[in-house]
Amino acid sequence: MQIHDTIAGLRAALKNAGRVALVPTMGNLHEGHISLMEQARSHGDAVVASIFVNRLQFRPGEDFEKYPRTFQADCDKLIAAGVDHLFAPVETEMYPRPQGYTVAVPKEQDGILEGEFRPGHFNGMATVVMKLFQIVQPDTALFGKKDYQQLMVIRNMVQDLNLPIHIIGGETIRAADGLALSSRNGYLSPDQRREAPRLFETLTKVVDALRHGNIDFPALERDAAIQLRNNQWQPDYVAIRKKSDLQLPAAHDSGLVVLAAARLGSTRLIDNLEV
Numbered sequence: 001m002q003i004h005d006t007i008a009g010l011r012a013a014l015k016n017a018g019r020v021a022l023v024p025t026m027g028n029l030h031e032g033h034i035s036l037m038e039q040a041r042s043h044g045d046a047v048v049a050s051i052f053v054n055r056l057q058f059r060p061g062e063d064f065e066k067y068p069r070t071f072q073a074d075c076d077k078l079i080a081a082g083v084d085h086l087f088a089p090v091e092t093e094m095y096p097r098p099q100g101y102t103v104a105v106p107k108e109q110d111g112i113l114e115g116e117f118r119p120g121h122f123n124g125m126a127t128v129v130m131k132l133f134q135i136v137q138p139d140t141a142l143f144g145k146k147d148y149q150q151l152m153v154i155r156n157m158v159q160d161l162n163l164p165i166h167i168i169g170g171e172t173i174r175a176a177d178g179l180a181l182s183s184r185n186g187y188l189s190p191d192q193r194r195e196a197p198r199l200f201e202t203l204t205k206v207v208d209a210l211r212h213g214n215i216d217f218p219a220l221e222r223d224a225a226i227q228l229r230n231n232q233w234q235p236d237y238v239a240i241r242k243k244s245d246l247q248l249p250a251a252h253d254s255g256l257v258v259l260a261a262a263r264l265g266s267t268r269l270i271d272n273l274e275v
Contacts, residue, residue, distance in 0.1 A: 001079045003086045007135050010048075010087050014136070017084075018045030022138035024129060027051040028068040028183040029077050032173035036142045037081040039170055043140040049078050050087040050132055052094060056102075056124030068183055087136065094131065102127045105153055112246060113259060114149045114270070117236045122153050129154055133165060141165055146172040146180050148259055148272045152246055172271075174200070180271045187267040195231065196264060202227055203273045206240070206258045210275050215251045228262050235262040243274060 004010040014020060021044030023036045040047045051074060058064035071088070078086055103126035109115070110122045133141070143151050151169050158165050173181045178200035179193075188196055202224050209220055217240045224238040238260045242249050249256055256275040261268060 001075070001083050001086055003075070003088060005087075005089055006093060007089070010085065010135065013085060014046060014048070019140070020044050020046050020048055020136060020138040021140040021142065022048045022050065022132065022136050023083075023142050024050045024052075024132050026053045026067065026183070027074050028070050028186075029074045030173075030181045030183065032144050032146065032170070032181040034077055034081050035173050036144060036170045037078065037083050039168065040140070040142050041082060043142070043166070043168065044138070046084045047082065048085045048087060048136055048138065049083045050136070052087075052089055052128065052132075054094075054124060054128040055091065056099065056127055057121050058124070059118055059120060062118075063184075068186060087132075094128070099127060103130050103157065105157075108247070109149075109153055109156065109245070112149075113237060113239060113241075114261065117261065122150070125150060126153055126157055130157070130161075133163060138165055140168060142168045142170055144172060145169045145274075146182065146271065148257060149246060178204075180269075182269065184267055184269065188264065192264050192267065196269065198228065198231055198233070199260060199262060199264075199269055199271050200273075202238070203258050203260055203271055206238070207273050207275050210240070210256060210258070217249065224260070228260075233262045233264055235260065236268075237261055 002013055021040035023040050025033050037049060053067050055064055102123055105122040105126055115122050143154060145151060155167050158167055177197040179197045206220050206224050221238045221240060225235045228235045240256055240258050242253055243255045243257045257272055259272040261270045
């Protein structure tokens with residue numbers, strides 16, 4: 001695996017690489033990331049991973065400084081997964097000057113769910129993804145479905161801006177007890193880790209109710225949030241939405257997804273299940 005810390009070096013290495021598949025990450029890699037790397041092999045002659053902790057998508061007071069940085073362990077995992085190139089720039093390489101031009105995500109996509117609780121997050125995320133797309137110029141890019149709203153925003157950005165990139169959503173990888181794998185799981189205490197699968201269990205109950213014909217969406221959302229609160233969680237939302245645009249569904253809409261975000265102690269976890 002070739003490691004590149006400059007844009008010029010990466011571009012030179014990819015000049016005659018054929019089809020390129022990109023998997024952007026912020027590092028601290030787990031099996032979910034590695035699954036995307038393995039999928040990428042069937043979509044490109046060259047597989048490129050990126051590791052960059054993007055300051056633009058963190059709000060003041062969030063965990064930018066303490067976000068886990070495990071570069072050598074990440075490299076070992078990428079080599080084992082057969083990744084060809086790793087782009088790992090320092091911040092001044094990606095942002096040599098303050099980023100004046102940014103991607104503005106439409107309010108109806110940015111101001112809901114995660115965007116409501118993390119204002120500016122999706123603009124920062126979309127801006128760095130656009131920069132990575134321009135730097136790498138991939139034919140295909142892969143993102144995990146666990147960050148469902150992020151995947152929707154990226155797909156819509158690619159469509160609206162006519163980018164010649166095929167976006168693939170990888171299925172959420174879970175621990176044996178159902179907890180979605182996440183870099184932030186490492187913040188959980190042992191007791192919290194034992195409690196954490198309840199988020200997946202709660203979403204599963206909502207999905208089961210929907211599949212059995214219950215269309216009282218507000219009641220299902222409310223009862224799920226109460227179940228979490230009764231077990232020491234602090235839910236930001238439990239929401240039933242349309243998969244296509246994450247807007248509120250009508251009573252008999254199909255193609256739904258149930259999404260949730262909640263704090264367990266000081267750790268904020270997100271998850272979702274498609275119906």
